[in-house]
Amino acid sequence: MEVDEGSAATSTAGQPMEVDGNPNPAPPAQQNEFSPDYLKLYYGRLFPYADMHKWLSYGHDGKHTGCDASFFSRREFSFTLEHDIYLRYLSFHDASTMEAAIREKCPYKIDIGAVYNVDPSKRTAYSNVGGDKVFSPAERELVFDVDMTDYDDIRSCCSGADICLSCWPLMTVAIKVIDTALRDDFGFEHILWVYSGRRGVHCWVCDPRARRLTNEQRSSIADYFRVCKGSEMNGKKVALTGPALHPSLLRAYTEVLKQYFEEKILLNQSLLASEQNFGKVLDMVPDESVRSQMRNKWHSSLPSKDEVNSKRWKQLKQLLEQGKSKGQVLRRCVEEIVFAYTYPRLDMEVSKHMNHLLKAPFCVHPKTGRVCVPIDPNNCEAFNPMQVPTLPQLMDELNRDDTASGQKQKDWERTSLASSIQYFKQSFLDPLARTNKAELESSHRAKLQEMASRPSLNW
Amino acid sequence: MEFKVAGGRRTSFGDASDVGGVQSRLSFYSNSSDVDVSLEDFEQFAMDRLRVLKGIEEGRTRGRKAEEIDALVVDLWRKHMRTPNAADIATKDMVSHFVLRLAYCRTEELRRWFLAMESALFRARFRAESPESQRKFMEDQKLPYKAISSTEFESVKEKLGQVARSLNQPVPTADNTFYKVPFEEVPELVSARRVYLQRGFAFVPRDQLASIVVGQFRARLSKALALTNRLWTSTIAVEEKDRLTPIVEALSMRYLGADYSQPSKGFVGLQDLDNLAKNSFPLCMRHLFFNLRHEHHLKFGGRQQLGLFLKGIGLKLEDALNFWRSEFTVKLIRRLYILNLPRWLVEVVQMTTEKFDKEYGYSIRHNFGKEGKRVDYTPYSCMKIITSTPGVGDHHGCPYRHFSQENLRSVLEDQQLSSRTVDAVMEKVRNRHYQLACATTFEAIHGCPSDGINHPNQYFEQSRRALQGGGQAENTSSSNGLQSVPLPAHHDPPHPVERGTLPIPGP
Numbered sequence A: 001m002e003v004d005e006g007s008a009a010t011s012t013a014g015q016p017m018e019v020d021g022n023p024n025p026a027p028p029a030q031q032n033e034f035s036p037d038y039l040k041l042y043y044g045r046l047f048p049y050a051d052m053h054k055w056l057s058y059g060h061d062g063k064h065t066g067c068d069a070s071f072f073s074r075r076e077f078s079f080t081l082e083h084d085i086y087l088r089y090l091s092f093h094d095a096s097t098m099e100a101a102i103r104e105k106c107p108y109k110i111d112i113g114a115v116y117n118v119d120p121s122k123r124t125a126y127s128n129v130g131g132d133k134v135f136s137p138a139e140r141e142l143v144f145d146v147d148m149t150d151y152d153d154i155r156s157c158c159s160g161a162d163i164c165l166s167c168w169p170l171m172t173v174a175i176k177v178i179d180t181a182l183r184d185d186f187g188f189e190h191i192l193w194v195y196s197g198r199r200g201v202h203c204w205v206c207d208p209r210a211r212r213l214t215n216e217q218r219s220s221i222a223d224y225f226r227v228c229k230g231s232e233m234n235g236k237k238v239a240l241t242g243p244a245l246h247p248s249l250l251r252a253y254t255e256v257l258k259q260y261f262e263e264k265i266l267l268n269q270s271l272l273a274s275e276q277n278f279g280k281v282l283d284m285v286p287d288e289s290v291r292s293q294m295r296n297k298w299h300s301s302l303p304s305k306d307e308v309n310s311k312r313w314k315q316l317k318q319l320l321e322q323g324k325s326k327g328q329v330l331r332r333c334v335e336e337i338v339f340a341y342t343y344p345r346l347d348m349e350v351s352k353h354m355n356h357l358l359k360a361p362f363c364v365h366p367k368t369g370r371v372c373v374p375i376d377p378n379n380c381e382a383f384n385p386m387q388v389p390t391l392p393q394l395m396d397e398l399n400r401d402d403t404a405s406g407q408k409q410k411d412w413e414r415t416s417l418a419s420s421i422q423y424f425k426q427s428f429l430d431p432l433a434r435t436n437k438a439e440l441e442s443s444h445r446a447k448l449q450e451m452a453s454r455p456s457l458n459w
Numbered sequence B: 001m002e003f004k005v006a007g008g009r010r011t012s013f014g015d016a017s018d019v020g021g022v023q024s025r026l027s028f029y030s031n032s033s034d035v036d037v038s039l040e041d042f043e044q045f046a047m048d049r050l051r052v053l054k055g056i057e058e059g060r061t062r063g064r065k066a067e068e069i070d071a072l073v074v075d076l077w078r079k080h081m082r083t084p085n086a087a088d089i090a091t092k093d094m095v096s097h098f099v100l101r102l103a104y105c106r107t108e109e110l111r112r113w114f115l116a117m118e119s120a121l122f123r124a125r126f127r128a129e130s131p132e133s134q135r136k137f138m139e140d141q142k143l144p145y146k147a148i149s150s151t152e153f154e155s156v157k158e159k160l161g162q163v164a165r166s167l168n169q170p171v172p173t174a175d176n177t178f179y180k181v182p183f184e185e186v187p188e189l190v191s192a193r194r195v196y197l198q199r200g201f202a203f204v205p206r207d208q209l210a211s212i213v214v215g216q217f218r219a220r221l222s223k224a225l226a227l228t229n230r231l232w233t234s235t236i237a238v239e240e241k242d243r244l245t246p247i248v249e250a251l252s253m254r255y256l257g258a259d260y261s262q263p264s265k266g267f268v269g270l271q272d273l274d275n276l277a278k279n280s281f282p283l284c285m286r287h288l289f290f291n292l293r294h295e296h297h298l299k300f301g302g303r304q305q306l307g308l309f310l311k312g313i314g315l316k317l318e319d320a321l322n323f324w325r326s327e328f329t330v331k332l333i334r335r336l337y338i339l340n341l342p343r344w345l346v347e348v349v350q351m352t353t354e355k356f357d358k359e360y361g362y363s364i365r366h367n368f369g370k371e372g373k374r375v376d377y378t379p380y381s382c383m384k385i386i387t388s389t390p391g392v393g394d395h396h397g398c399p400y401r402h403f404s405q406e407n408l409r410s411v412l413e414d415q416q417l418s419s420r421t422v423d424a425v426m427e428k429v430r431n432r433h434y435q436l437a438c439a440t441t442f443e444a445i446h447g448c449p450s451d452g453i454n455h456p457n458q459y460f461e462q463s464r465r466a467l468q469g470g471g472q473a474e475n476t477s478s479s480n481g482l483q484s485v486p487l488p489a490h491h492d493p494p495h496p497v498e499r500g501t502l503p504i505p506g507p
């Protein structure tokens, strides 16, 4: 095919850009600065196209028998370009067309959607056929979105889009609790946690079984994780009934929540120091005498600043434990407070529907300039969102020793993105590849068997 | 949860006096065996089931909980699905299910609705069965669920106890049976954390068995619906869209309120139509009418043009439905045989189509302003008909405008018009005065001058007046329906158009 003007421009954009050939971009005044030029360089030299393609192909790479060559091209992508131009239903034939499109468009955000029954970019051709050929999602990772803004009613350190190290432990708790439940309760293994680039975390569950879940099954899992209900108007946000906790909640409580509440959240958010804060906590106590006793006590005494929260928590707990005789309601109260202040809060809609889009890993957040790097759930308490590589930082690293160390090193290996990509490859992609292979083989066998013994169809 | 009747006795569906020993009446509806039911019963069965499903939907939209829906279903089932002879309930159950399955297989939305309602219905019915008959049902259906061994029970005993206590239920002992199933099969139990989950398996207590079985029911019905749909769409070509789809659509129109209370001021009876068509229909409508009579088929444009005209001359809604139904049913039955459906079902569809179409014939009701936007659609004027663009296989439009010269001439000659009249008409057609041509035809047939033809309904009205000597209208509906034809309210007010002032550009 002749190269027309449009694709000529594309191919130029597709060339690896030489940073050294150009005058170095001036070091940004602010470390967090985001610039379209940096983004172009990032897409040109650092974005892990091949790894992303390997992930999203799930072994349908033409090498296995019984693999589906159209699989990757039926995946929906969407780009958000500068000035909020939003392109939906994009699809790519393979890694190189995906790479070319990303380099050309330089999207501020890349979202990944479902795998559809037909190529999403050709969906209109199927919109009028009727019956079962209607354009519809065929499979999709089970995804979760935890956003700090959903915790605004319990955060006093910051609010809205801001996060700090005082509230970030809430995300650590979410990762620990959900990750453990996904593995121990639901039996999933291929779970990818990703920093959203600003104020939350995303989770991709990629097991074959997870990708095949119906919307109803997705909803049931999302509901399984829902403990906090109600709104600001409703003082009691967590209702734990019955004389015991469900095993999943009990595990979360004893292994994660209790410790994080007492050692981090209680202190970081200073839950019991000011009247405004402890008022909220006391509102959750369904017994007026306990509430007034505590109020009086906490008004009259002022323990030293450092330990005010822990001390008062001990007092409250003690009183509530004594109140056990008053029945179950009070007995559950300590746990209810802990759950209300620590248990994960999910954006339910994202998880419930197959066709919901979620931002791709390794995007760069346009407000913070930070890369959406994977988070290792086994080491998530060490994750510091303030230390996630930023675009300017990465550019700097690329330029710094371009010539110094051996030329054989890949660009990303010389930057602080190295550990993230390394983790993505070794801890996520490699185990996933083994599952993909087994899955493809067994589905191939099943297909052969089905063809051999197709039952007479009775409608 | 158990259902109590007034006496506080646990009950099951169907007649309480049911003879013992009858095998479980529940069904996965996996086979459609031949049944012996009178045709009269068929349509009633489907309607009755639809009422149950609609009742469930209503309960759901009111936000009732699953347990409340269960109780509601018991009532609905008893109310609508009872049969004079208790032994017939199973037949009624099966027949009505399969009829609706066919009607609701065609779109994703219909399938989802049917699946949800049938699953809720099944769930309630299963839960109302005795433990003994539940177990028997699962055995009969070869559901692969095995109770966990006592060893396995011991290993998870503590967790099972926690779940029970979290639900304010007694702690299970080794006597309680648990089933281990993939969590995907019990979404409602997962949602509410009513089961212990371990590495992808849910430990389901026996009393929550309904969830598993409903999951199976849902999965099987979902597959069956897709299969039915595939058969339906693969066998019926796109060309049938105009013919068949409206009828099957009528079956699935979820409208149930009988809207017959409004007295219809019809002046034309069904039995009069053939005569009227011969004597008083303008050529365009005559052509459509007799074409439909012969082919049992009209494409959409023709249906609209004729249907609205018939409405305009005072054909009652009911009669219109009957008319269209009988014409289309002939065709439908032929198609259904091609689909290779069970014999009884073809009959069911035939019967229910007639009845359903009568009650739900959407597009006809639509034209009568009873559906959709509830606009009372106006019969087409000559201008609209002349400027329409009929395609291949279409019969609507204006014969003077759209017929070939030879075709038009032969049609006119069939009307026993003199060759002089035919020449005069053809002359006007050549000059593109189609309405004048129509008026000339009118005058020749009726032997009296016309006021000008601007509207098919106006033609009809003038014709009736001419044939009846223009007497005072008696405002009664009568057996021949011909005495009184007041100007129907629904067509465009005739504009006084000077003869021959409406030349229409040729092709």
Ligand SMILES: [Zn+2]
Binding pocket: A155, A157, A158, A159, A162, A163, A164, A165, A166, A167, A168
């Ligand atoms: Zn903060």
